[in-house]
Amino acid sequence: MTTEQEVREVAGRSRAAAAELAPLSRAEKDAALHEMADALVAASSDVLSANSLDLAAGRAAGLADGMLDRLALSPERIEGMAQGLRDVAGLPDPIGAVVRGYTLPNGLEVRQIRVPLGVVGIIYEARPNVTVDAAGLCLKSGNTALLRGSASAYHSNTALVGVLSEAAAKAGLPADAVQLVPGTDRESVTHLMRARGLVDVIIPRGGAGLIKNVVENSIVPVIETGVGNCHVYVDAAADLEMAAAIVMNSKVQRPSVCNSAETLLVHSAVAASFLPTVSSLLHEAGVTLHVDSFDLVPEGPLTVAAADVDWETEYNSLDLAVKVVDSVDEAVAHIRRWGSGHTEAIVSSDVRAIRRFSSRLDSAAVMVNASTRFTDGGEFGFGAEIGISTQKLHARGPMGLPEMTSTTYLVTGDGHVR
The missing domain is CATH 3.40.605.10 (Aldehyde Dehydrogenase; Chain A, domain 1)
Known part of the structure; x- marks a missing residue:
């Protein structure tokens, strides 16, 4: 046979x-x-x-x-x-x-x-x-x-x-x-x-x-399930302590899974006060940062220059691409170009920014002031899941x-x- x-x-x-x-x-x-x-x-x-x-x-x-x-x-x-x-x-x-x-x-x-x-x-x-x-x-x-x-x-x-x-x-x-x-x-x-x-x-x-x-x-x-090029966007109106905790959890808790963050986008208005702090925390956890500029994150063993390939990569490892953006719209445009439609998170206290971010994205899940790691059947209260669908027909999300x-x-x- x-x-x-x-x-x-x-x-x-x-x-x-x-x-x-x-x-x-x-x-x-x-x-x-x-x-x-x-x-x-x-x-x-x-x-x-x-x-x-x-x-x-x-x-x-x-x-x-x-x-x-x-x-x-x-x-x-x-x-x-x-x-x-x-x-x-x-x-x-x-x-x-x-x-x-x-x-x-x-x-x-x-x-x-x-x-x-x-x-x-x-x-x-x-x-x-x-x-x-x-x-x-x-x-x-x-x-x-x-x-x-x-x-x-x-x-x-x-x-x-x-x-x-x-x-x-x-x-x-x-x-x-x-x-x-x-x-x-x-x-x-x-x-x-x-x-x-x-x-x-x-x-x-x-x-x-x-x-x-x-x-x-x-x-x-x-x-179609699984590929997770997930993003965390830290807005100009973000609570930076909260943002650091969300970034760390999204990236470090379990980096090999599809709901782990792969790119961090930071509004230029808070980049100078946020990036040095969160970079230090990420480096302590062994995360290599792929950055678009060395102005706020000095070059070193765990900091390298980002290329276009980094924006589209699902690392599944202790690697994180980092980019500074000037607006919510720039963050959304970046995600729509490079993302996989899995999970995106915004950290902000500005209701208008949150609405603009969530309404203009095309992903299976959007987290507001919460880690990307919550996109999961168990965490959503389903009890179990067969996978996380990133397509639009029949089923989407966990x-x-x-x-x-x-x-x-x-x-x-x-x-x-x-």
């Missing part, structure tokens, strides 16, 4: 399972999620053994420490993934929820209700926790999960999907509700992206290169359970004819 045939065969089984999964009750799905959580903890030793093979291969291949950390599992991380499944079980079921409903003058009752997307293909990089998170969110929203993790996590993902699939079947769900796409090379990814008619939507999670490849080459509909659904119009009559 060719790789294409293998991928299409798995996708076909996933589609058949989707028809069985869609009508299940919340109680049935929640019971399965708890069964999966318990099975995950019980199989910790087997999962860790599989993970050790991936870590050994990663070290031999020269994977960076940050990637190895993302790849590594531990008893604590496995328990955390299991708890995540239990948390998803505690969330409201979106399926069957009425988005809107009304009765027409002729007596027809019209209801728009949430239904599953169907078969959700997820292509992601070396983070085994995504395997469990995605499976749980797909199952709760009535979707089957067709998972294609990176080759670097193949053993871990195979073990995890085996545990989850067996537990789902034990709880009465179709065993094919959670499946791993066969293959470890790019060919299997290509065939998944071409399985239109079998796969309903693909969600890529990872770096810019992965997302670009999926968006440009998939003939299956794609929900994707919780409702965003994992489509809708159907259910029209009820009493012998009505047109």
Whole structure:
């Protein structure tokens, strides 16, 4: 059997399972999620053994420490993934929820209700926790999960999907509700992206290169997620102490994630009083600054000249581009030119500046006097997320359970004819 045939065969089984999964009750799905959580903890030793093979291969291949950390599992991380499944079980079921409903003058009752997307293909990089998170969110929203993790996590993902699939079947769900796409090379990814008619939507999670490849080459509909060239703008009317705290949190707390700030824009009216202070704090945290001018931030080991490439770069590291602007409009123009449409923040006490900033941007989230790090399903109160969408159709921003659904119009009559 060719790789294409293998991928299409798995996708076909996933589609058949989707028809069985869609009508299940919340109680049935929640019971399965708890069964999966318990099975995950019980199989910790087997999962860790599989993970050790991936870590050994990663070290031999020269994977960076940050990637190895993302790849590594531990008893604590496995328990955390299991708890995540239990948390998803505690969330409201979106399926069957009425988005809107009304009765027409002729007596027809019209209801728009949430239904599953169907078969959700997820292509992601070396983070085994995504395997469990995605499976749980797909199952709760009535979707089957067709998972294609990176080759670097193949053993871990195979073990995890085996545990989850067996537990789902034990709880009465179709065993094919959670499946791993066969293959470890790019060919299997290509065939998944071409399985239109079998796969309903693909969600890529990872770096810019992965997302670009999926968006440009998939003939299956794609929900674009993740690339985060996020900005913090410190306005002329900013509380500078507050601004420093927001900049530090946005950049330093967890620099490798998509909602970390990558560019700091500072109004020229406060640049002389703000930049020396915040630069010192950032340098103490090990942040390299890529600046448009050395007037306020002296050149040194952690200060370099910025080029155009810095304005468009998602560093995912302790690097921050810094630019002085003369107005809110200049800040907005810079963000609209170089930003990725993820998250932007303004620090200001000027209501007009805040309104001008927020109304003229084209991003999924705008923070007012708050860190960019709050763009997150958990922080927004969704309980969990499948990713952060930076596109405009269907879903935008953190994707919780409702965003994992489509809708159907259910029209009820009493012998009505047109």
